[in-house]
Amino acid sequence: MEIIDYYVKSAPNVQNTLDIFQGEWASKLPGDLSLLNAGQSGLFDDGRITWAVEQLGEIKGKNILELGPLEAGHTYMLEKLGAASITAVEASTRAYLKCLIVKEVVGLRNAHFLCGDCVEYLRLNPGKFDTCFASGILYHMTNPAELIGLIAKVSDRVFIWTHYYDENIIRSTPYLSPRFAEKTAAEYQGFKHMLYRQEYGEYKGEVKAAGFCGGSSRFSNWMSREDIISCLTYFGLTDIRINFDQPHTPHGPCFAVVAMRR
Numbered sequence: 176m177e178i179i180d181y182y183v184k185s186a187p188n189v190q191n192t193l194d195i196f197q198g199e200w201a202s203k204l205p206g207d208l209s210l211l212n213a214g215q216s217g218l219f220d221d222g223r224i225t226w227a228v229e230q231l232g233e234i235k236g237k238n239i240l241e242l243g244p245l246e247a248g249h250t251y252m253l254e255k256l257g258a259a260s261i262t263a264v265e266a267s268t269r270a271y272l273k274c275l276i277v278k279e280v281v282g283l284r285n286a287h288f289l290c291g292d293c294v295e296y297l298r299l300n301p302g303k304f305d306t307c308f309a310s311g312i313l314y315h316m317t318n319p320a321e322l323i324g325l326i327a328k329v330s331d332r333v334f335i336w337t338h339y340y341d342e343n344i345i346r347s348t349p350y351l352s353p354r355f356a357e358k359t360a361a362e363y364q365g366f367k368h369m370l371y372r373q374e375y376g377e378y379k380g381e382v383k384a385a386g387f388c389g390g391s392s393r394f395s396n397w398m399s400r401e402d403i404i405s406c407l408t409y410f411g412l413t414d415i416r417i418n419f420d421q422p423h424t425p426h427g428p429c430f431a432v433v434a435m436r437r
Contacts, residue, residue: 218248237305243312297325327410331436
């Protein structure tokens with residue numbers, strides 16, 4: 176394609192904006208915008224976020240840190256629930272730009288999107304936040320225990336949704352079993368745990384797809400459900416509440432957890 180092929184020749188409209196990333200959207204937009212061609216996932220009306228806020232307490236007027244906003248669906252929900260500010264850190268440049276599109280399209284006013292790696296951001300000691308939301312990101316980390324430890328430094332209230340490793344389920348699932356080749360014993364700041372290396376599906380072209388939603392490396396390390404809970408507790412987030420525990424999904428076992436410092 177020539178650069179002139181990227182110009183739009185119709186009158187301005189929202190679909191033109193969404194079509195900049197045509198075929199890459201994961202989320203269905205909210206309200207009347209749901210009639211437009213985007214994705215299908217209900218991330219702008221997500222029961223996991225509703226439940227998390229019920230457990231965490233009111234977030235109206237609070238300063239929120241969001242890691243991995245993807246397409247700003249949860250960001251949208253948090254602003255609608257009254258968050259005073261939302262700092263959202265996204266490493267994928269394409270996802271970051273989609274967040275900016277959503278910010279314009281739905282009129283987000285209290286959200287600020289940062290393009291960069293969330294672990295590096297947290298290592299810079301960005302200060303304290305009232306609550307941290309980290310949905311769909313932990314299982315994309317190469318050192319997930321470090322992410323938990325860093326989150327625990329900046330917030331006393333955390334929501335995490337993640338996949339986790341279960342030997343019996345993973346090995347009996349043909350789609351998942353080839354992705355996990357090895358396990359290693361690991362330690363982070365005294366917390367001992369097991370890591371299960373997950374290879375992204377390069378053999379299927381997964382990491383070459385424009386809509387790829389994985390991590391920044393060609394592999395990640397998953398933790399077991401038990402180690403995730405133990406890690407949160409180890410770093411002081413001892414009030415643990417669990418929901419949406421789904422051992423059998425096409426992409427692996429997953430659960431939602433709210434963890435708070437007592």
